[in-house]
Amino acid sequence: VIEIENVTKIYQMGETTVAALRGVSLQVEKGEMVSIMGPSGSGKSTLMNIIGCLDQPTEGVYRLDNVDVSKMNDDELADIRNKKIGFVFQSFNLLPRTAALAQVELPMIYAGAPDRRKRALDALQQVGLGDRVHHRPNELSGGQQQRVAIARALVNHPAIMLADEPTGNLDSVSGEDIMNIFKRLNREQGMTVILVTHDPDVAAHAARVIHVKDGKVTV
């Protein structure tokens, strides 16, 4: 369902060039659960942003469900980002003045979904934040903010979950709970899952691990 072909991402900074991705190719089948691991700065988040249709490659092709993403118009892209893909960002990207409940309801407003409040409460309950629904981000711990971001990514039942280091701020028990949610959705609903992680125990939950180093996929 995800085909990345020889993708390159170059940042131009004045006279310097930073090559974040240098010819990456990978394929992920529908319903697969894969992990991406690699050193800090090796290109993992850059790759995730391209897969999530939040960024365009400098060269190469990205096909999502057999459609070349660079040929899509803005409406099609917005639709994909809102309904097809759930994204847990490495730095959470929560709205600073918005309570947890509203943060998780937001994707459903865009998708025009019914039962928003109930579904948002369910999602927050599932990630252990049932008693924190009215807290804003600065009234939440780091791991609680991370879990709001996870609940928000899950709430539209996306076909593809992209999670960039989703357990980095969590103790091992909370981390396990999150991984069990992802695995259950993968098993029961066929949700395709791509997880970036620095934790080998987390990576072990996936069927295979893709290693990234210096902007390249190493076998």
Added chain:
Amino acid sequence: VIEIENVTKIYQMGETTVAALRGVSLQVEKGEMVSIMGPSGSGKSTLMNIIGCLDQPTEGVYRLDNVDVSKMNDDELADIRNKKIGFVFQSFNLLPRTAALAQVELPMIYAGAPDRRKRALDALQQVGLGDRVHHRPNELSGGQQQRVAIARALVNHPAIMLADEPTGNLDSVSGEDIMNIFKRLNREQGMTVILVTHDPDVAAHAARVIHVKDGKVTV
């Protein structure tokens, strides 16, 4: 050097009360290296903010080098935060539009230190960011931002290092490098180190581990 006596921290949110710390006592000797571990939301960052003089307890006493912190005036507090304590925040707290080099020079400007540029370059080199010194935070990976925060905390040679999950966004090799920097400064310069971490491998570098659960220290 650090004496926390029966400290409580209560947040009032309209009609609800959240007790983030519920009678915590602990002591850290000069030159010690200790870890703090505990579930997400258990009160670790709240405790660190009090130790770092960034927040006041609701009840209880905090003595730093035998002086009651609540009796200090603003100048004394500013001085402590700038020169005596280095703080690595869980969410980095970098200035969004400032390049890495300037971020690391900033504490030295406040401290009136000489050789700022050279020392900032050295610190960034030590954390593996010698080739990223002109990048702003949105041009850096998550782990690179974390390392800028670490370099910034070290650069004034503080007597006390408070690091709140300093390796959460780092692969194991980069994480080891950071731990080795902390251990070397602890050993060679007697820097007192308090590390919050979810990673038992990281906690193992410390002489002892303090466990926090539901706002209390458990033995």
